[in-house]
Each structure stands twice: as structure tokens, then as C-alpha cells.
Amino acid sequence: MRKDIILKAENISKQYRLGQVGTGTLSHDINRWWHKIRGKENPYLKIGEINDRSTKGNSDYVWALQxxxxxxxxxxxxxxxxxxxxxxxxxxxxxxxxxxxxxxxxxxxxxxxxxxxxxxxxxxxxxxxxxxxxxxxxxxxxxxxxxxxxxxxxxxxxxxxxxxxxxxxxxxxxxxxxxxxxxxxxxxxxxxxxxxxxxxxxxxxxxxxxxxxxxxxxxxxxxxxxxxxxxxxxxxxxxxxxxxxxxxxxxxxxxxxxxxxxxxRNENKNINLIDRKDRIGTGNAKITGVRIHNVEKLMTGSIFKVEILYDAKNKEIIINEFGLSIWDLKENKIISLSSEFKNQLVNISNSGTIICEIPNLPLVKGSYILNCFVSSIFGLEDYVENILEFEVEENDIFGTGKTINPNWGMIVVDHNWFKE
The missing domain is CATH 3.40.50.300 (P-loop containing nucleotide triphosphate hydrolases)
Structure with a gap:
């Protein structure tokens, strides 16, 4: 059956020159025009780098699309x-x-x-x-x-x-x-x-x-x-x-x-956290390591303990908040946790280890991703996404012989039923 094509993109590329409005100066535009009237290719199409924001480039030209x-x-x-x-x-x-x-x-x-x-x-x-x-x-x-x-x-x-x-x-x-x-x-x-x-x-x-x-x-x-x-x-x-x-x-x-x-997106899991380039923040303080305790058998309702290692290059900085968030594999944010919510960790040193603990993990069976951040009084210092992926196994948390699967939702909470 013949396809009814309504839109077709053919060899679309878009080049920008960093720090400029448009793709260059007047001299570049004249150079392009001179090549065009002589039937030659735009000379600036031969230069430029891919649009990878996590690496430092060597060219003023970047290909937003190629x-x-x-x-x-x-x-x-x-x-x-x-x-x-x-x-x-x-x-x-x-x-x-x-x-x-x-x-x-x-x-x-x-x-x-x-x-x-x-x-x-x-x-x-x-x-x-x-x-x-x-x-x-x-x-x-x-x-x-x-x-x-x-x-x-x-x-x-x-x-x-x-x-x-x-x-x-x-x-x-x-x-x-x-x-x-x-x-x-x-x-x-x-x-x-x-x-x-x-x-x-x-x-x-x-x-x-x-x-x-x-x-x-x-x-x-x-x-x-x-x-x-x-x-x-x-x-x-x-x-x-x-x-x-x-x-x-x-x-x-x-x-x-x-x-x-x-x-x-999960390829970053295999890279040492120190070497990750896809992070946001000033970098004056950095998260250097993250580990989940007892991750080999994490179950609904079990203790969830995350160990966060951090270090500040600028020893004058005042760190005032740590946080982490848990996401599912479809990029839905499930839980956000912050030391500021509890007014904890207000006076800490500029390097060391922080523990975040959830006494009863409320997540149902499934795969989840952990993101972490550290902030100072000056703002966000370091935020790293997709630090690690972990699995949660189902568990009879109510002691009734029944487990709760993902069809009931993502979160399990204790609850009671009674007739007045």
C-alpha cells in the first residue's frame, strides 16, 4: 500500500557559531557568497563539532543538528x-x-x-x-x-x-x-x-x-x-x-x-562518578560517591539507606543542603528527599560522608533510578542524574500473605479500615 507522506526531512543540518548572533561575521557571509557564486560548497560546512555540552570544544562552530x-x-x-x-x-x-x-x-x-x-x-x-x-x-x-x-x-x-x-x-x-x-x-x-x-x-x-x-x-x-x-x-x-x-x-x-x-541514558552507570561530565552546578563542592546499603536484596518496606560521599574544593564554602530523588524508568519522579525538609545537617564539614535513611521503603516491585545534589548558601553546587539503578522486590509488608504489585501504583502506605 502506498504511503501517504505529509512531511519529509531530507539531510537537515543546523550550524551555529558560538557567541554570535547568526552563524558568523560579515567577512564570513561574504566568503560564503563568494563560494556560492562560483558554484562551490560553503567553506564553513567542513568545520564544527557535534553538540556535546559535557565536553569542552575546540571550534567556534557547533552542529546543533546533523x-x-x-x-x-x-x-x-x-x-x-x-x-x-x-x-x-x-x-x-x-x-x-x-x-x-x-x-x-x-x-x-x-x-x-x-x-x-x-x-x-x-x-x-x-x-x-x-x-x-x-x-x-x-x-x-x-x-x-x-x-x-x-x-x-x-x-x-x-x-x-x-x-x-x-x-x-x-x-x-x-x-x-x-x-x-x-x-x-x-x-x-x-x-x-x-x-x-x-x-x-x-x-x-x-x-x-x-x-x-x-x-x-x-x-x-x-x-x-x-x-x-x-x-x-x-x-x-x-x-x-x-x-x-x-x-x-x-x-x-x-x-x-x-x-x-x-x-x-543508563550508560552513565558504568562511568566512575568522579569522571561524570553531565553534571550541573558550580562544582565548588562535588558528590564523589553514592552507595545503597543492602542493595542486593532491597524489598518493599525494608530500610533504605543511601551513603553519599562529598568533597568541597573551596574550603570556605558553607554547605547547607543535601538531597536525592528517586525516579522510575519512564522518568516519573516518585520521591524527593532533602535535609532541608527536616532542618538537619545545618553545620557540617566540607568533606565527608552523609547518610540518608528511609525506615520503611514505600516503593512497589520495580526498577528505579537515583539522582543526588548538594547545595551551599550560594546555590546549587553539584547535581548528578542517573547515578545508579536499583531493584525493589515485592514483600508481604502487612503480614497478610498478600503482596502489592505495580498495577496498584508506585507507592505503598500503611492504612486501616474500620466500621463506625
């Missing part, structure tokens, strides 16, 4: 996933024609509506109602077509009371609600959505995902979706692209794409 090729069929929901800096937002901006590729081309059939950043395409001085008509006109719709959808857009956005108020008075959540409603209801053939839905509350995110499912399955329109929420990606998308350092690492079914992304 040789991206893929096709999207009509009615498909394509998930674009990858770590921060992988090139996801740059790719969406090129697909939306917000910015032009350095090389390659985009071929599309139909109107593209983009939701890339909160308030993109909105005029802050105009009211919500006026912005609906403005965005519809940009999409090539007539006033009559926009008017026929106006009531649905306003109702879905939940901004009816403020629809005649200038958008500059809106909160970020209200703005993204209205922007999504405009993009979804004005019937573009291709809807491009970046991480902006994370701004909305849980109720709106659920509505938005339901609407995107209706758009693709019921109306046969195409959605390109970027998110770090793997649960949302899995429930919505039919196929995925995994980006890493601006290159396509994998294209395939959404389950395989998520598995590939999570597997690659």
Missing part, C-alpha cells in the same frame, strides 16, 4: 525524544519554519501550526480573542472559518472570563492553554508541540493529550510531539525518533524508541 532524515505519514503521532541539548527544539523550529536549516530541506503538504514556547505568535497588547483571529489568519484561514471555531476554542482553553483582556496580563498557564486551543482547533494538517504542555496543570495536560489523540485518530491529522514525560509520549505517540548530540540515534516504534533512549 544529517537528519525521516518521513511522517498522515495521521501519525511522532514522538521526538532525547536529553536536553539533543537538538529537539531546533528540529521543531526548522520544521515550523521559524529558522532555516544550514543544509537540507523540509517538504510538507498542508498547514503547520506550532506550539514551541509559551506565547509564541501571540501579541501581548492584543486580547485573547484578537489573538485567536490573528493566529487563524497566519494559518491562512478566513474570518468566517475562525468564527465558526471561536466558541470551542474559548471553552477548551478555560479562559472565557479573560478572553477580552490583553494577553500580557495572562499567566503562563493561561497563555499556553489558549495557545494550545488555537493550534488544535484551527485545523492545521500538522501540529508541532514542544515541551510547553508541562506549563499547564495536570487537568489541562490530560485534556490536551486527549485532544491530540482525537486529532490524530479521529481527524487524521499529524502531530509531532516533544516531551521528557515518557508516560505521555508512550500513551500518545505511535512512532519515535531518538536524538543524541544533534544526530538521529534511532527511529522506530514508540516502545522501542523509549527503550533505546532509556538504555542509552
Amino acid at each position: 544529517d537528519i532524515n525521516f518521513e511522517v505519514e498522515r495521521g501519525e503521532v511522532l514522538g521526538i525524544i532525547g536529553k536536553n541539548g539533543a537538538g529537539k527544539s531546533t528540529l521543531l523550529k526548522i520544521l515550523s519554519k521559524v529558522t532555516a536549516p544550514t543544509t537540507g530541506s523540509i517538504k510538507s503538504r498542508g498547514r503547520i501550526a506550532s506550539l514551541l514556547e509559551v506565547g509564541t505568535g501571540f501579541n501581548g497588547e492584543m486580547t485573547g480573542r484578537e489573538n485567536i483571529f490573528l493566529n487563524g489568519a497566519i494559518l491562512g484561514m478566513t474570518k468566517k472559518e475562525i468564527s465558526s471555531k471561536l466558541d470551542e476554542i474559548i471553552e477548551f482553553s478555560g479562559c472565557e472570563r479573560y478572553i477580552d483582556t490583553p494577553v500580557k496580563r495572562y499567566s503562563s498557564g493561561m497563555t499556553v492553554r489558549l495557545a494550545f486551543a488555537v493550534a488544535a482547533f484551527l485545523e492545521p494538517e500538522i501540529l508541532v508541540i514542544d515541551e510547553v504542555l508541562a506549563v499547564g496543570d495536570a487537568e489541562f495536560q490530560k485534556k490536551a493529550i486527549g485532544k491530540m489523540q482525537d486529532i490524530s485518530k479521529g481527524e487524521g491529522r499529524t502531530v509531532l510531539f516533544v516531551s521528557h514525560n515518557m508516560a505521555a509520549v508512550k500513551s500518545l505517540c505511535t512512532r519515535g525518533i531518538v536524538l543524541e548530540h544533534g544526530e538521529v540515534k534511532f527511529i522506530g516504534g514508540i516502545d522501542e524508541s523509549i527503550r533505546k533512549y532509556l538504555t542509552d
Whole structure:
């Protein structure tokens, strides 16, 4: 059966020059022009490095994207996933024609509506109602077509009371609600959505995902979706692209794409913590080691004890907080713990070992990931993700002969039932 291709990316690459607006100086632009009129290749395409933020580069040029090729069929929901800096937002901006590729081309059939950043395409001085008509006109719709959808857009956005108020008075959540409603209801053939839905509350995110499912399955329109929420990606998308350092690492079914992304992310487990480059913070104090006690048999309800080794290069620094978080393999945060929550560890030395203990681990059977951070009075000093992965086994914690599996949720809490 012949494929109905609605969007095609061919050899898309995007180069930036660090520290510059655009890709270089006037002399570089003249040099490019001189090569072009002589029928020669752009000389600056031969230089530049991949976009790896964890390493120090030797070139002023960096490739945010390099040789991206893929096709999207009509009615498909394509998930674009990858770590921060992988090139996801740059790719969406090129697909939306917000910015032009350095090389390659985009071929599309139909109107593209983009939701890339909160308030993109909105005029802050105009009211919500006026912005609906403005965005519809940009999409090539007539006033009559926009008017026929106006009531649905306003109702879905939940901004009816403020629809005649200038958008500059809106909160970020209200703005993204209205922007999504405009993009979804004005019937573009291709809807491009970046991480902006994370701004909305849980109720709106659920509505938005339901609407995107209706758009693709019921109306046969195409959605390109970027998110770090793997649960949302899995429930919505039919196929995925995994980006890493601006290159396509994998294209395939959404389950395989998520598995590939999570597997690659877990490669850091085999690197000595001291040598990890993908950390955030000033680095004046660093986490040098993390170990879970009794990890060979960790069970629901057992003692969970984490040992954190740390060291401060700057001995004048005042460390005032340690923290850790536990995530599942779909990147859902399950538990956050901080010494500040308990007003503990307020006077400590600048190197040593810290213990964090949960007396009764409330996690059900499954695989989990540990992230850690250390802060001083000056701010975040060191934050390292995916330090280690651990398994939790099921356990009869209530002594009734019954265990609780993940189908009941992620957390187990003690509880009692009684009749008054």
C-alpha cells in the first residue's frame, strides 16, 4: 500500500557559531557568497563539532543538528525524544519554519501550526480573542472559518472570563492553554508541540493529550510531539525518533524508541562518578560517591539507606543542603528527599560522608533510578542524574500473605479500615 507522506526531512543540518548572533561575521557571509557564486560548497560546512555540552570544544562552530532524515505519514503521532541539548527544539523550529536549516530541506503538504514556547505568535497588547483571529489568519484561514471555531476554542482553553483582556496580563498557564486551543482547533494538517504542555496543570495536560489523540485518530491529522514525560509520549505517540548530540540515534516504534533512549541514558552507570561530565552546578563542592546499603536484596518496606560521599574544593564554602530523588524508568519522579525538609545537617564539614535513611521503603516491585545534589548558601553546587539503578522486590509488608504489585501504583502506605 502506498504511503501517504505529509512531511519529509531530507539531510537537515543546523550550524551555529558560538557567541554570535547568526552563524558568523560579515567577512564570513561574504566568503560564503563568494563560494556560492562560483558554484562551490560553503567553506564553513567542513568545520564544527557535534553538540556535546559535557565536553569542552575546540571550534567556534557547533552542529546543533546533523544529517537528519525521516518521513511522517498522515495521521501519525511522532514522538521526538532525547536529553536536553539533543537538538529537539531546533528540529521543531526548522520544521515550523521559524529558522532555516544550514543544509537540507523540509517538504510538507498542508498547514503547520506550532506550539514551541509559551506565547509564541501571540501579541501581548492584543486580547485573547484578537489573538485567536490573528493566529487563524497566519494559518491562512478566513474570518468566517475562525468564527465558526471561536466558541470551542474559548471553552477548551478555560479562559472565557479573560478572553477580552490583553494577553500580557495572562499567566503562563493561561497563555499556553489558549495557545494550545488555537493550534488544535484551527485545523492545521500538522501540529508541532514542544515541551510547553508541562506549563499547564495536570487537568489541562490530560485534556490536551486527549485532544491530540482525537486529532490524530479521529481527524487524521499529524502531530509531532516533544516531551521528557515518557508516560505521555508512550500513551500518545505511535512512532519515535531518538536524538543524541544533534544526530538521529534511532527511529522506530514508540516502545522501542523509549527503550533505546532509556538504555542509552543508563550508560552513565558504568562511568566512575568522579569522571561524570553531565553534571550541573558550580562544582565548588562535588558528590564523589553514592552507595545503597543492602542493595542486593532491597524489598518493599525494608530500610533504605543511601551513603553519599562529598568533597568541597573551596574550603570556605558553607554547605547547607543535601538531597536525592528517586525516579522510575519512564522518568516519573516518585520521591524527593532533602535535609532541608527536616532542618538537619545545618553545620557540617566540607568533606565527608552523609547518610540518608528511609525506615520503611514505600516503593512497589520495580526498577528505579537515583539522582543526588548538594547545595551551599550560594546555590546549587553539584547535581548528578542517573547515578545508579536499583531493584525493589515485592514483600508481604502487612503480614497478610498478600503482596502489592505495580498495577496498584508506585507507592505503598500503611492504612486501616474500620466500621463506625
